[in-house]
Amino acid sequence: MHERPNHSTExxxxxxxxxxxxxxxxxxxxxxxxxxxxxxxESLHVHDLRMPWRGNPFVGLENYREAFTEPRFxxxxxxxxxxxxxxxxxxxxxxxxxxxxxxxxxxGRGFVRVLVLLPWAxxxxxAALLWRFIFEERGIVNAALINAGAMDGAHPLVWFxxxxxxxxxxxxxxxxxxxxxxxxxxxAGLQNIDSTLYEAARMDGASPWMQFTNITLPLLKxxxxxxxxxxxxxxxxxxDLIYVLTNGGPGTSTEPIALYTFTRLMNNLRFGxxxxxxxxxxxxxxxxxxxxIRALGVKLTEKxx
Amino acid sequence: xxxxxxEKIEKVFGKxxxxxxxxxxxxxxGAFVVLVGPSGCGxxxxxxxxxxxxxxxxxxxxxGEQDVTAFSPQERDLAMVFQSYALYxxxxxxxxxxxxxxxxxxxxxxxxxxxxRIAKVLGLETLLERKPGQLSGGQRQRVALGRAIVREPxxxxxxxxxxxxxxxxxxxxxxxxxxxxxxxxxxxxxVTHDQEEAMTLGDQIAVMNQGVLEQVAPPLEIYRRPATxxxxxxxxxxxxxxxxxxxxxxxxxxxxxxxxxxxxNVDASLLTGExxxxxxxxxxxxxxxxxxxxxxxRVDVIQPLGNEMVQHIKLLGQDNGTSAMMIVPAxxxxxxxxQLGLHFPRERLHLFDTGPGRRLGAAPR
Amino acid sequence: MIRAxxxxxxxxxxxxxxxxVLGILFPFYWAIVASFRPETELFGTPSLWPQEWVTEHYQKxxxxxxxxxxxxxxxxxxxxxxxxxxxxGAFCAYAVARLQFRGKAPILGFILAVTMFxxxxxxxxxxxxxxxxxxxxxxxxxxxxxxxxxxxxxVWLLVSFFRQLPRELEEAxxxxxxxxxxxxxxxxxxxxxxxxxxxxxxxxIYCWNxxxxxxxxxxxxxxxxxxxxxxxxxxxYQVPWGQILxxxxxxxxxxxxxxxxxxxxxxxxxxxxxxxx
Ligand SMILES: Nc1ncnc2c1ncn2[C@@H]1O[C@H](COP(=O)(O)OP(=O)(O)OP(=O)(O)O)[C@@H](O)[C@H]1O
Ligand SMILES: [Mg+2]
Numbered sequence: 001m002h003e004r005p006n007h008s009t010e011x012x013x014x015x016x017x018x019x020x021x022x023x024x025x026x027x028x029x030x031x032x033x034x035x036x037x038x039x040x041x042e043s044l045h046v047h048d049l050r051m052p053w054r055g056n057p058f059v060g061l062e063n064y065r066e067a068f069t070e071p072r073f074x075x076x077x078x079x080x081x082x083x084x085x086x087x088x089x090x091x092x093x094x095x096x097x098x099x100x101x102x103x104x105x106x107x108g109r110g111f112v113r114v115l116v117l118l119p120w121a122x123x124x125x126x127a128a129l130l131w132r133f134i135f136e137e138r139g140i141v142n143a144a145l146i147n148a149g150a151m152d153g154a155h156p157l158v159w160f161x162x163x164x165x166x167x168x169x170x171x172x173x174x175x176x177x178x179x180x181x182x183x184x185x186x187x188a189g190l191q192n193i194d195s196t197l198y199e200a201a202r203m204d205g206a207s208p209w210m211q212f213t214n215i216t217l218p219l220l221k222x223x224x225x226x227x228x229x230x231x232x233x234x235x236x237x238x239x240d241l242i243y244v245l246t247n248g249g250p251g252t253s254t255e256p257i258a259l260y261t262f263t264r265l266m267n268n269l270r271f272g273x274x275x276x277x278x279x280x281x282x283x284x285x286x287x288x289x290x291x292x293i294r295a296l297g298v299k300l301t302e303k304x305x
Numbered sequence: 306x307x308x309x310x311x312e313k314i315e316k317v318f319g320k321x322x323x324x325x326x327x328x329x330x331x332x333x334x335g336a337f338v339v340l341v342g343p344s345g346c347g348x349x350x351x352x353x354x355x356x357x358x359x360x361x362x363x364x365x366x367x368x369g370e371q372d373v374t375a376f377s378p379q380e381r382d383l384a385m386v387f388q389s390y391a392l393y394x395x396x397x398x399x400x401x402x403x404x405x406x407x408x409x410x411x412x413x414x415x416x417x418x419x420x421x422r423i424a425k426v427l428g429l430e431t432l433l434e435r436k437p438g439q440l441s442g443g444q445r446q447r448v449a450l451g452r453a454i455v456r457e458p459x460x461x462x463x464x465x466x467x468x469x470x471x472x473x474x475x476x477x478x479x480x481x482x483x484x485x486x487x488x489x490x491x492x493x494x495x496v497t498h499d500q501e502e503a504m505t506l507g508d509q510i511a512v513m514n515q516g517v518l519e520q521v522a523p524p525l526e527i528y529r530r531p532a533t534x535x536x537x538x539x540x541x542x543x544x545x546x547x548x549x550x551x552x553x554x555x556x557x558x559x560x561x562x563x564x565x566x567x568x569x570n571v572d573a574s575l576l577t578g579e580x581x582x583x584x585x586x587x588x589x590x591x592x593x594x595x596x597x598x599x600x601x602x603r604v605d606v607i608q609p610l611g612n613e614m615v616q617h618i619k620l621l622g623q624d625n626g627t628s629a630m631m632i633v634p635a636x637x638x639x640x641x642x643x644q645l646g647l648h649f650p651r652e653r654l655h656l657f658d659t660g661p662g663r664r665l666g667a668a669p670r
Numbered sequence: 671m672i673r674a675x676x677x678x679x680x681x682x683x684x685x686x687x688x689x690x691v692l693g694i695l696f697p698f699y700w701a702i703v704a705s706f707r708p709e710t711e712l713f714g715t716p717s718l719w720p721q722e723w724v725t726e727h728y729q730k731x732x733x734x735x736x737x738x739x740x741x742x743x744x745x746x747x748x749x750x751x752x753x754x755x756x757x758x759g760a761f762c763a764y765a766v767a768r769l770q771f772r773g774k775a776p777i778l779g780f781i782l783a784v785t786m787f788x789x790x791x792x793x794x795x796x797x798x799x800x801x802x803x804x805x806x807x808x809x810x811x812x813x814x815x816x817x818x819x820x821x822x823x824x825v826w827l828l829v830s831f832f833r834q835l836p837r838e839l840e841e842a843x844x845x846x847x848x849x850x851x852x853x854x855x856x857x858x859x860x861x862x863x864x865x866x867x868x869x870x871x872x873x874x875i876y877c878w879n880x881x882x883x884x885x886x887x888x889x890x891x892x893x894x895x896x897x898x899x900x901x902x903x904x905x906x907y908q909v910p911w912g913q914i915l916x917x918x919x920x921x922x923x924x925x926x927x928x929x930x931x932x933x934x935x936x937x938x939x940x941x942x943x944x945x946x947x
Contacts, residue, residue, distance in 0.1 A: 008375040010360050014771035016850050021777060024762035024821055031796070032784050032818040038795035101686045112687065114933045115694050121925035123879035125897035126918045130697040133704065133911060138713035140700060180694065181940075188941035237788035240881040244901050258790040258882075265794050266886055275794045282791040289786040358841050378844040385845045391838035395860045404856075405846035456846070 036282070042275035049269035056272075063276035072252060073277070076260035083167070083242075083256060084235040087174045091231060092224070094175065095182030100216075102183065103190040116180040124177065128244035131173035135159045163253035166246050170254060174241055178234070182227050189223025190216070233288055237281070257281055306492055307369040307459040308334040309355060314364035316350050316516075324350040326516040328364070332460075332509075337486050337493045338521075339507030341500055343539070347516040348496040352462050355494060357381045368459060379408075384453035388465040390445045392437035398424075398448050399433040405456040423455040443474050454485070460492035467502070479505060500540050504528070512536045534662030537585045537655055543615060545585045546629040549659065553579040560584060560654075564622035565600035570651055582665060585655035588615070591631040591647055598646030602629070604639055611635065618645070698922070705915040712911050727912035737917060739891060740899035746809055747884075747895060748877035751816040755824040756870050763828030764854055768840065778829070785822040789882050792818065800887055807889040815883040824873050827939055831865030832858065868939040871928050878924060896921045 043063055045056045067073045102112060119127065135141050137158050145151040160166050193216065201211050239258040242248060248255030248263075255263075261281060265274035309332040316325040325347045332338045340348045353359040355366060357378035365374045373381055384405070392401050399420060406416045424430045427447045437445055446466065453461055467475045483506060486493055497503055503510050504524045511521045512535070520532035531537035537545050550562035558569045560582070603626070606617035614635050619626035621644075631647075633639070656665040704712055705727055707720045731737040765771070766778055796815050797806070805811035835858060843853040859866075884895040891899065900917045903910055929936060 009357065009377040010770065013769050013850065017765040017769035017771040020761040020765035023758045024825060027758060027817055028784055028821050031814055032792060035792040035795035035799065039791055042794060098690055101683050112691065113937060114930055115691055117929045117933060117936060118926060119694060121875050121929050122922045123897040125881050125901045126921050129900065129914055129918050130701045133701060133915060134697060136713065184937060185941055233786050237790060239790065258788060261790050271794050278791040278794060281788050285786060285788050289783050356845055379847050379849060383845060387838045387842060389838055391842040393839060393857060408847035
């Protein structure tokens with residue numbers, strides 16, 4: 001009845017699979033991978049849109065040399081690492097506490113879940129503006145501090161004018177915006193833990209703290225790892241938040257590497273140099289991503305079901 | 306309808322997880338073959354290879370005379386009933402029944418005629434417009450069967466189709482399946498891990514263990530002449546008693562263990578000197594000795610089952626004794642710790658070699 | 671004694687949850703309320719509840735600043751990106767989730783890697799490319815760059831949705847004589863609309879919120895998206911906080927509405943890919 005097919009079912013399935021995969025892959029390759037390679041190429045050239053007469057001469061690693069000898073670059077890198085370390089640490093610790101508190105039946109669960117999603121879902125720009133408003137010179141934070149007698153009403157603190165204090169609203173805003181998301185992921189991780197484990201532990205007379213260290217933490221480790229790396233990579237590319245909140249100021253004292261790169265690219269129009277900065281950002285992130293895929297991605301993709 | 310033939314089928318998952326090993330199986334046109342074996346032995350994998358849902362790592366699948374190894378499920382024209390039924394939840398019962406016919410380009414008039422007929426046969430007429438979610442387990446099962454039957458496929462493949470039904474419905478549906486098989490005279494391959502189901506349903510039973518096909522035979526032969534110790538232990542309930550013992554020949558062949566020493570009347574030419582063997586005897590086959598006893602036993606536990614009684618006994622011997630089970634009529638008056646003399650009817654003994662567990666010698670009849 | 675401790679603990683937890691709720695809500699409350707205060711009441715010693723409610727900021731927002739334009743831009747760009755991503759991404763995700771072929775694991779790894787890499791690294795070539803194609807300050811000039819982060823995200827989310835569908839349904843379809851394509855069309859897609867909708871919502875939210883590309887690839891108000899427009903609000907003499915907060919409240923609305931309606935699904939969608947690994 002049927003003719004014998006020339007190809008096995010496996011081959012036909014593989015062909016269909018490639019047909020399904022190719023459009024998406026080529027889109028991503030075209031608009032993400034190709035530009036990425038272009039960035040590498042650019043970074044080896046001078047390309048200054050303001051001085052088109054200079055052409056695009058090949059300069060080797062000159063752009064990288066410039067970056068590595070520029071204090072502002074190192075400063076920006078330092079800021080980024082500082083911001084990443086502090087905010088991720090705060091978010092994971094707070095998120096874990098919140099997840100543990102929320103991981104039980106209580107009335108209004110749905111309501112709390114909506115709330116938790118809200119900061120995640122609004123534009124970062126908006127979050128930054130809300131916090132800028134709160135920390136304005138005559139804003140609510142200063143008003144509260146003056147009311148409490150902690151501040152002299154005649155000389156309110158200019159949060160955004162102080163190179164260290166300016167980090168307060170930045171980190172607070174980031175924690176406010178992303179801790180809820182961290183909480184959600186950890187909460188899902190917690191809910192995957194079989195509750196009979198706790199019952200068994202309680203039968204064995206384990207204290208809540210022992211339950212936490214012996215059951216919760218080990219079983220939550222995968223989720224914690226995911227969160228940690230997701231957040232680390234995300235914090236490392238921070239841009240919107242600081243652009244709106246402090247614009248890197250005062251001076252350049254809160255400028256992260258992404259903002260510095262953006263300034264060189266879009267304000268100074270130095271595409272060669274900016275590309276070298278981009279490549280550096282990429283390489284650092286790539287290193288982190290490799291760690292991530294090593295730790296989790298392989299398992300994710302090999303799971304049959 | 307068509308016969309099915311598997312030739313040296315092997316299936317290896319991943320790098321080295323062999324689910325099916327060098328399996329040869331011939332299923333005659335119109336036969337009802339039950340694949341049975343413990344969980345994870347490769348039954349489903351075998352069935353799915355027949356269906357075309359898995360590609361064998363080696364070996365060939367024939368439908369009739371045609372080699373269909375490279376065919377997709379779609380080209381094989383078989384029907385399958387899944388354990389979970391796998392009814393399309395977004396389609397009403399009618400659309401579920403129609404789907405296979407529609408996919409094969411059957412004319413709409415023929416489709417509706419066939420669907421109506423099957424619905425009537427299976428008592429689904431009033432349910433045709435419902436979604437599977439609105440049906441009971443039994444009704445879903447009938448729809449799943451209907452979806453297979455309405456296609457009039459070359460053969461039916463059923464993977465534990467009854468295991469989600471309650472005990473009563475299961476027995477009922479089994480009878481119905483048997484009847485249906487007779488009426489359709491269709492080739493059916495039926496997978497179950499329940500040996501009782503296998504015995505009641507199949508005209509041929511194929512017993513699998515760890516990817517290996519141990520024996521294919523009609524139910525009674527499987528029961529009476531198990532080809533391996535595994536088959537002997539797997540088929541029959543309660544499970545067969547096994548004793549390790551020494552078979553030796555001094556004059557007449559004798560079977561000796563710490564608990565007994567009995568003479569056999571098997572063909573002596575099989576025996577060379579002395580060897581370790583596995584003696585099997587079903588709990589139903591152990592008798593109380595009338596004259597001289599083959600072995601002495603002490604009663605450990607008594608489980609009355611109504612018309613009969615299961616006794617857990619200890620054969621008395623040098624060491625702690627060997628546990629065994631026997632079934633006796635319910636009328637027998639016996640108490641725990643009573644001592645019994647046992648008789649092992651020679652024609653009911655099964656001998657297996659101790660390594661691979663292959664059956665030894667001529668069969669007791 | 672123990673009972674008292676337990677009561678104390680649950681009281682502490684209730685307090686903690688209450689504090690979270692307040693902490694999350696307060697900035698929203700403060701901004702929304704402020705957007706209805708007269709300019710004079712915005713700063714100084716503000717009352718928790720405004721003395722006087724005005725809508726002038728909203729009126730100015732639309733009358734003077736044409737805030738409709740960025741809203742329209744955002745809807746078009748985010749909508750088009752989401753549509754493209756879900757349509758193209760669904761096929762890719764299905765293949766990765768279900769079909770057998772070599773190269774599956776690398777593809778998933780590749781997609782994961784692309785979601786990770788910082789947008790700033792491709793701003794420069796994308797800018798040059800879009801300039802070359804004369805797409806700076808156009809809708810396609812935003813939609814294409816948006817695909818870089820939205821497409822991997824969509825595929826990633828959909829893969830975990832497709833993997834949750836019972837495989838046997840598809841196998842039943844194959845045995846019933848449907849081709850793989852047919853199975854995808856007639857069985858998989860109708861059953862996965864909740865997953866598709868959730869993915870679309872999450873993708874839409876990400877696109878709606880995007881800032882860096884929108885900032886880099888638009889030139890003036892006529893193509894700016896909402897976040898860019900708000901971030902670039904300038905007054906003549908001072909920061910127009912009233913209007914900024916009014917705009918911020920409006921920018922929050924779509925996400926808030928989607929979340930209130932679909933919160934359960936969104937939570938499942940967001941956490942499935944990340945945690946069940
Ligand atoms: N897709 C797969 N990938 C890897 N291993 C598999 C796969 N499918 C089955 N196996 C393995 O192959 C072996 C046989 O599986 P199979 O499903 O055929 O068993 P079965 O006899 O049907 O068992 P059950 O009675 O539990 O259904 C098992 O060890 C199983 O873990
Ligand atoms: Mg099975």
